[in-house]
Amino acid sequence: MSDIEAKGPSGTASAESLPSCYEGPSEQVGKWQNFKDSFKRMDETEFDPNLSEEEKAIIATSKAPLNRSLKSRHLQMIAIGGSIGTGLFIGSGSALRTGGPASLLISYFLVGTIIYCVMQALAELAVTFPVSGAFSAHASRFVDASWAFAVGWNYLILWLVVLPLELVAASMTITYWNPGVSNAVWVAIFYVMIMFINMFGVRGYGEAEFVFSLIKVVAIIGFIILGVVLICGGGPSDDGYIGGRYWQHPGAFHSGFKGLCTVFVTALYSLAGTELVGLASAETKENPRKVLPKAIKQVFWRIILFYFVCLLILGLLVPYDDPRLIGSSSVDATASPFVIAIKNGGIKALPSIINVVILIAVLSVGNASVYGASRTIASLAAQNMAPSIFAYIDRSGRPIMGIIAQGVVGLLCFLAASPKQNEVFAWLMALCGMSTLFTWTSICICHLRFRAAIKAQGRTTDELAYTANTGVIGSYYSIAFLTFVLCAQFWVSVWPIGAKPSAVVFFQNYVSILVILVFYLGHKIWTRNWKLLIPLADIDLNSGRREMDLELIKQEMAEERAALAARPKYMRILKLWC
Structure with a gap:
């Protein structure tokens, strides 16, 4: 399929010759006219009618006219920015309360090993095929169109829901200083700011994420240094040397093995977003073979270092039975264990500074959600898995209709002014609760199928620009562990800790699995595509390569x-x- 051709407006042109972005009209036309013209649709590609739908989808995703202007530093900070947010700064409080400090470290460490394996598999796929909408596009190529449809829409729903959730979390953070102003005022301000940033295209998003992430990294390093001082008794409070006091009383574990299993899901949610670097691979200015492997490796070590060290310090400074953790939720910044730890240390000014960092982290994840959702829906549309209007990419390389779609769903943030906001957002959160599990599992399955196709077609990994350090063993290990987490989540959903079985709790924890099944079976029925897997001999190993x-x-x-x-x-x- 490397010789597949696509017909452009000027005749027949090789798929490899399609432009990566449009530079825009001449400056002589005028800035205002340039600005208006930038929203016009990039010239569409007309495909050979003899091509199959799968072949058209491969060309459409591998040659999407997105603006390739991201640099290596952007890639690293995109992955960091997408994962260091409310999960670490706020959600870790809920995990600490549920499982205790030891469960917190064990669960995040094990999930960290999964991240490394998944990111290695993703690096191999993304370097070889830097296509638009990496996860669903890879699934469509290596697994099956129905699985790609289900995983793609599941991932899209995750980011669509994250934006209103993060905007409400930002408004709740503001109430730490000014509780008298309606949340609706703050969500309106943040909503406009995030949408404005994304209208500057991928370069604007990348620069904003670079700044946001840099602030978060500096703050975390500062907290680690301060935490060590407080543990050693150097703070202004009268607690003296703390050491491992709270590991002895109230203890290292809470709720036993069930508590540990519950924290696994929190860890998955907290570390979601590291895979965004895979989506960004299609918009890199430099050669993916040069920048992606290094970016992915460094992102992994930085995230694990920040998470693991921070969580160790939090477990030493905050007991899991602290009453202020009781109200911990994804939209309650006052229950952040970071704030509680600093307050316990007797430092008055720093809690406000930490809340500023939490606010920036929340806005950063909200910013990442617009990027993730717009690129995913554009890829789905290019594969005929979403309305074709969402495949609209303007002359500045922006998937403008995808950005607008995210903006429309983001208006749910104004439910912050409703008395039913907690109920609504509990169900919104449920929709994306297990999304990360399926996304990571799909990446590993695609990696295994890719390697199997190489072997079946008599080719070798010598032709790959990058091979995963963990090999296929890492993908098998990740799938096994994620399957265990899925089973553990079923257990704690049916029999929750400290409560009687509840249908509401079960469906809030497991509804995302039902969503996957509905999308998968629905696509099978609609398309009458009853094959489970694409034959290994038929998998295309050539189209979509930049080299x-x-x-x-x-x-x-x-x-x-x-x-x-x-x-x-x-x-x-x-x-x-x-």
Whole structure:
């Protein structure tokens, strides 16, 4: 399929020759006219009518005219910004209360190992095929169209729901200083700000995320240093040396193994967003082979370092039975364990500073949600899995209709002024509760199918510009662990900790699984596509590659391996893992 051709407005042009972005009209026309013209649709590609729907989808996603202007620093901060948000700053309080400090560390560490394996699999796929809407597009190519439809829409729903949730969380954070102003005022301000940022295209989003994430990283490093001082008794409070006091009383674990299983789901939700770097691979200015592996490795280590060290310090500074953790939820910044830890240390000014950081983190995740949703729905539309209007990409490389769709759903944030807001947002959260589990599982399944197709077609991994450090073993391990989490979630949903079985609790925890099943079976029935998997021999391993000269790739990789072999052993190890 490498020789598939697509017909453009000027005749027949190779799919490889399609433009990556449109530079815009001439400056002589005038800035206002340029601005208006930038919203016009990029010239559409007319496909050969003899191509199958699968072949058209592959071309459409691999040659999407998105604006490739992201740099390596943007990629790293996008992944950090998408994952360090309310899950760490606020949701960790709920996890601490439920499972205790030891369960907190164990669950996040194990989920961290999953992240590394998933991100390695994603790096291999994204470097080889830097396509628009990575997750659903890869599933459509390597697994099955129905599975791609279900996973793509599930991931889209996640980000559509995240925006109003994060906007409400931001408004709740503001009430820490000014409780007298209606939440609707604040959500309106934040809503306009986030939508304004995303109207500048991917470069505006990338720069905003870089600044947001840099502030979060600096704040976390500062908290780690302060936490060590407080644990050693250097704070102004009269607590003295704290050490492991709270691990002894009230204890390291709470609610036993069931408490640990409950925290697994919180950890999955908290670390969701690291996979955004896969979506961004289609909009990188530099060669994905050069920047993606390094970005993904560094993002993993930074996130795990920040999460693991922060959670260790929080478990030492805040007992799990602290009454202020009782009200902990995704939209209650006053119950943040970071704020509680600093208050316990007797420092008066810093809680306000931490709340500023929480506010920035919330806005950062909300900003990432617009990016994630708009790119995902554009990819689904390109694959004929969503209304074709959402495939509209303007001359500035923006999936403008996808951004508008996210903006419309984001208006749900004004439910913050409703007395029923907690009820509504509990169900909205339920829709995306297990979404990350299915997204990560799908990435690993696609990786395994990709490797199996290479073997079945008599090819080798020597032609790959990047291979996952964890190999296929990492993907098998991730699928097994995520399946365990799925079963554990069923257990704690049917028999919740400290409460009687409740249908409401069960469906709030498991409704996202029903959503996946409805989308999957619905697509099967609608398309009458009853095959479970694409035959390995029929999987396309050529279309969508940014670099098609396989012999040149092999030569470059051989030279790079030779240069690395000549370096000291510690440098080889560092290069492998970092």
